Amino acid sequence: MLSFTRVSRVYFSTAITRPTNITATERAALRAARRERGRLLLQQQQQQQQQSTTQRETTKWHNRVAGSRWLWYVGLFVPTAIITWAVQDEDSPPARLAEAIGLAGWIRNKFEEMAVPQYDKLLPDWSQMPNVPHDIPVPHTLVIDLDNTLVSSTWDRKYGYRHAKRPGVDQFLRTMAMYYEIVLFSPSIDGMADPVVTSLDKEGCIMHRLYRDATVYKNGVYIKDLDRLNRNVNRIVVLDDDPEEVQFHPYNVIPIKPYTDPSDRTDNALERITPFLIEIARENYGDIPTLLRQYHGMDSDQIADEIERRINLIRYDRLQQSSRGLGGLVPRNALPAPELPADAVSSTITTTRPVQLTAKDIAGKAPDEVESNGLVGWMQRRAREKEEHQMRKMEKWQQVMMDRQKRKSQEA
Numbered sequence: 001m002l003s004f005t006r007v008s009r010v011y012f013s014t015a016i017t018r019p020t021n022i023t024a025t026e027r028a029a030l031r032a033a034r035r036e037r038g039r040l041l042l043q044q045q046q047q048q049q050q051q052s053t054t055q056r057e058t059t060k061w062h063n064r065v066a067g068s069r070w071l072w073y074v075g076l077f078v079p080t081a082i083i084t085w086a087v088q089d090e091d092s093p094p095a096r097l098a099e100a101i102g103l104a105g106w107i108r109n110k111f112e113e114m115a116v117p118q119y120d121k122l123l124p125d126w127s128q129m130p131n132v133p134h135d136i137p138v139p140h141t142l143v144i145d146l147d148n149t150l151v152s153s154t155w156d157r158k159y160g161y162r163h164a165k166r167p168g169v170d171q172f173l174r175t176m177a178m179y180y181e182i183v184l185f186s187p188s189i190d191g192m193a194d195p196v197v198t199s200l201d202k203e204g205c206i207m208h209r210l211y212r213d214a215t216v217y218k219n220g221v222y223i224k225d226l227d228r229l230n231r232n233v234n235r236i237v238v239l240d241d242d243p244e245e246v247q248f249h250p251y252n253v254i255p256i257k258p259y260t261d262p263s264d265r266t267d268n269a270l271e272r273i274t275p276f277l278i279e280i281a282r283e284n285y286g287d288i289p290t291l292l293r294q295y296h297g298m299d300s301d302q303i304a305d306e307i308e309r310r311i312n313l314i315r316y317d318r319l320q321q322s323s324r325g326l327g328g329l330v331p332r333n334a335l336p337a338p339e340l341p342a343d344a345v346s347s348t349i350t351t352t353r354p355v356q357l358t359a360k361d362i363a364g365k366a367p368d369e370v371e372s373n374g375l376v377g378w379m380q381r382r383a384r385e386k387e388e389h390q391m392r393k394m395e396k397w398q399q400v401m402m403d404r405q406k407r408k409s410q411e412a
Contacts, residue, residue, distance in 0.1 A: 082094045086098055086104075114217075115216060115217040115218065116216050116217075117213065117214045117215070117216070117225075117228060118213070119228075120228060121228065121230040122208075122210055122214050122228045122229050122230065123183065123208055123229050123230045123231060124230070125230065126138045131400070131403075131404060132400055133396070133400065135396075136396050136397055136400065138181070138231065138232070138235075139179065139180055139181050139281065139397050140179070140180050140181070140235045140236070140237060140280065140281050140285075140288075141180060141181045141183060141229065141231045141235060141236045141237070142176055142180035142181070142182050142183070142236075142237050142238075142239065142277065143183045143184075143185050143224065143226070143229070143236060143237070143238040143239070143240075144182065144183070144184055144185070144206075144238075144239050144240075145184075145185065145186060145239065145240040145241060145242070145245070146184060146186035146188060146193055146196065146197065147186065147188060147193075147241075148241045148242075148258040148259055148260055149166070149239060149240060149241045149256055149258075149259065150165070150166055150169050150184075150200065150259075151163045151164060151165055151166060151169075151196060151200065151259075152164045152166065152259045152260055152261065152262045153196075154262060161192075162262075163196050163199075164262030165200065166259045166267060166269075166270060167264075167265050167266070167267050167268065167270070167271075168267075168268065168270045168271045169200070169270060170203075171271075172270040172271070172274060173201060173203070173205040173206065174203065174205060174405070175274055175278070176205070176274075176277060177203075177205035177206075177401045177404075177405070178397070178398045178401055178402075179277070179278060179281035179282070179397070179398075180237075180277070180281060181207055181208075181231075182205055182206045182207055182208075183206070183207065183208040183209075183210060183229065184197055184201075184206045184208070184209050184210065185210045185214070185224050186210070186211055186212075187211070187212050187215050187222035187224075187245060188211060188212060189211065189212050190209075190211035190212070190213065193211055194209065194211070197209055202408070202409075203405045203408050203409060204404050204405055204407070204408030205401070205405065210224075214228075215245075216248075221244055221245065221247070222245065223244075223245055223246070223247060223248060224238070224240075224245055224246050224248075225248055226238070226246070226248065226249045226252060227248070227249075233249060233252065233289075234286060234287050234288055234289065235285075235286065235288060236249075236252050236288060237252065237254065237277065237280060237288055237292075238252050238253045238254065239253075239254050239256055239273070239277075239300070240253055240254075240255065240256065241255065241256050241257070241258040241259070242258075243255050249289070250296070251288075251289035251290075251292050251293045251296065252288055252289055252292065253292070254273065254276075254292065254295075254299075254300050254303065255298075255299040255300065256269050256270075256273070256299060256300040257269050257299055257300070257301060269300050269301055272300065272301060272304040273300040273301075273303065273304055275304075275307075276303060276304065276307060
């Protein structure tokens with residue numbers, strides 16, 4: 001112990017040598033240097049302590065976030081898994097529990113509210129229609145789709161969406177406006193479809209425009225519910241390329257071939273179906289579903305082919321009957337044989353324009369009526385008055401639409 005103390009004293013006495021010949025100025029400088037070193041050392045220690053404290057706080061925060069993140073994951077995925085299980089399996093315990101407490105019914109009601117239009121009447125009452133005389137009876141309603149029915153839409157990176165009109169669409173709208181109240185009903189969003197319709201219908205032939213917010217959403221399909229149009233469903237004709245969009249009223253639809261190729265300028269589907277639509281309005285059919293039921297499963301081109309075949313068959317039969325009537329004394333073997341059977345006439349007749357369908361074409365010219373003063377005469381007069389009344393109604397409606405188109409062209 002004494003030796004250690006002696007050695008330490010010798011070491012420290014020899015290790016530290018203090019200068020003896022320094023001036024007061026040098027001594028003050030040395031003291032200032034020592035104070036600066038002490039300040040820097042203290043500052044460095046404080047910074048290290050602060051960094052250590054910050055690192056500990058950061059570690060604690062990350063640990064808390066990681067813990068809360070797992071809580072969020074559990075709180076999100078567990079209920080999602082339970083709901084998915086309940087939706088896919090109606091007999092699962094979550095589904096039965098939701099049904100028992102009324103949660104399932106509440107969710108269904110909310111989804112149904114979002115899936116149906118906001119209004120029950122999508123079109124105004126006929127008596128409240130602007131620029132339409134109230135004494136004009138309600139005409140037939142023609143509901144037309146937009147995409148792939150009247151126009152074809154394509155998209156590219158340079159120009160975005162581009163729309164091409166179907167051949168004959170302008171003449172089709174002008175003609176249909178003379179006989180129908182035209183309603184354009186599209187499942188597209190109005191912000192995208194409405195400018196296209198405005199550019200398409202420059203003459204104002206379309207009286208009403210309905211878009212996605214007027215459809216009923218069911219099983220991934222936006223359905224057009226004709227019951228909400230505020231018109232007699234039995235007097236509504238729908239022209240659509242997708243019959244699934246009118247699945248609530250399948251016998252009111254005339255399916256038309258989708259127009260998807262803008263370069264196809266030979267498409268004449270609208271032109272071919274025009275005579276049939278005109279005949280429906282002229283004859284004032286009051287039960288469209290019954291009329292179109294006989295053409296169920298056919299598209300517009302097939303319907304036009306079938307009607308042309310029937311007309312040609314009727315004309316052929318009338319020609320045969322008149323030939324037998326005029327040459328009744330001529331032996332049957334002397335009559336020339338027909339060149340083609342009746343069912344093949346339509347397949348060989350090619351015309352540039354479709355056959356104009358009228359009641360006279362189908363039934364032939366009626367014989368001259370003999371005026372009678374009895375019940376038969378009264379019924380004949382009633383039939384003529386009804387026909388004249390229908391003609392006057394069509395003339396008034398056509399005049400209204402002509403005035404509407406004239407105003408539209410003047411505004412443009």
